[in-house]
Amino acid sequence: MTIETVSEVNSHGGVQGVYRHASSSTGTDMAFSLFVPEHEPGARLPVLWYLSGLTCTHANVTEKGEYRAACAEHGIIFIAPDTSPRGEGVPDDADGAWDFGLGAGFYVDATEEPWAANYRMWSYVTSELPGLVAEHFPVDLERQAITGHSMGGHGALTVALRHPGWFRSVSAFAPIVAPGQVPWGEKALGNYLGPDRLPWRAHDAVALIEDGARLDELLVDVGDADPFFERELKPELLERACAGAGMALTLRRQPGYDHSYYFISTFMADHIRWHAEHLNR
């Protein structure tokens, strides 16, 4: 598999790159960003995946996430995929809404038309992209961690819960924890996966835990001034599910913080430090 270098820029002692490739999962070109800190020649480094939220591309966290200093300090590669297929011929929300379609792939493989051909973000982030980065970058896939924001927090939690051996640590910023129970998720899963709600449970962190999936521990930050807190995020549902399952959850309601990158960047270094403890032990 070949990749095209869109840009590579020195930053915080390492190289912040943006790359593009033809994706077999989505049938489109896909772009992602990847930061490689300074390292010994020949070394392979642990990796932190960051799945982005609604409307984002790789660029939002790359520009505003403030992760490079901490990744440089701890020697961690940071990868940020896009959030959906894009390009001519890729279907979008009929009304052009920002919560479905382009920028809103929800990290599922769609089974419904017209989405099934391109909207295969589950396969993309769990299979194709890991293979691609392992081929082209000095990543150590034995040492992976994952995090994400909002829709991407949903992605991080569901990918990790369904692959419990893959990630040494899992965290999220303001995640959608129960898409099957909130408007954003009901719209997306209903369109991508169809009206039968049973298959939705494989893409719903709370349902996965209820159905027996387990992780050693979770770190979740959410701002208590997040405008989506009550309607879309509902962290109390994750709290209840983890309590019921005896799963360790550190859920921090951050006072006065909202849903933006001003919130994410505030706690990014803290999450990276926590992942580093697991990745470098």
Next chain:
Amino acid sequence: MTIETVSEVNSHGGVQGVYRHASSSTGTDMAFSLFVPEHEPGARLPVLWYLSGLTCTHANVTEKGEYRAACAEHGIIFIAPDTSPRGEGVPDDADGAWDFGLGAGFYVDATEEPWAANYRMWSYVTSELPGLVAEHFPVDLERQAITGHSMGGHGALTVALRHPGWFRSVSAFAPIVAPGQVPWGEKALGNYLGPDRLPWRAHDAVALIEDGARLDELLVDVGDADPFFERELKPELLERACAGAGMALTLRRQPGYDHSYYFISTFMADHIRWHAEHLNR
């Protein structure tokens, strides 16, 4: 003087705001961003001014500058003004070029038409805005520092050289050090100040030092892969002027770094730490 709050968001323990006000200097509305870290009630905090480069508004450094963590750690207020007047009726470069006119005020008070009415960024950043922020925010104007990028590095150096008692420390990222000797500067100063080059010297850091202006010390970072290094920045001219004047200059040519916020953000915390040593001593 009244100001309008455009937005205030919690970040890194403090509040990142964006504000707008009717400027008497420029005859337009002007926006600026200002970060106030967490502090004791009633305390007045030292302030770091950041003047931005060509094409920028306050937003670029606010989103990509990675200054909040360090300002929170050291208790420093960070202020980022806009780079020019904007709005209907404000004249722009005849060809719409990005190196003159909107986004390119060059921190001078224009004397030439049609620029003189609105392009008064010198008065704005040296007089009007300091007065405004002192009225509305807990700044301690006895403890000020200044920095800037590119055109804003030019602004920081010239403002400081002409007001040597105002700032406890002065730094710059990839500054235009001798606008009178480079294409960007010749175009801007020629249009704003007219063809007579004598008045240009008051807005040229190298000329100011040659003409006797002094600062205790300067910290300057510039990437040696900066595409504007040789043609527009010419840090060797500052080096020579400081050597001739016996002025302490720490000029660091950062290997492989370019002109972007990936460069600035890499060294931002370092500059803030250095300013903090002067502001908090």
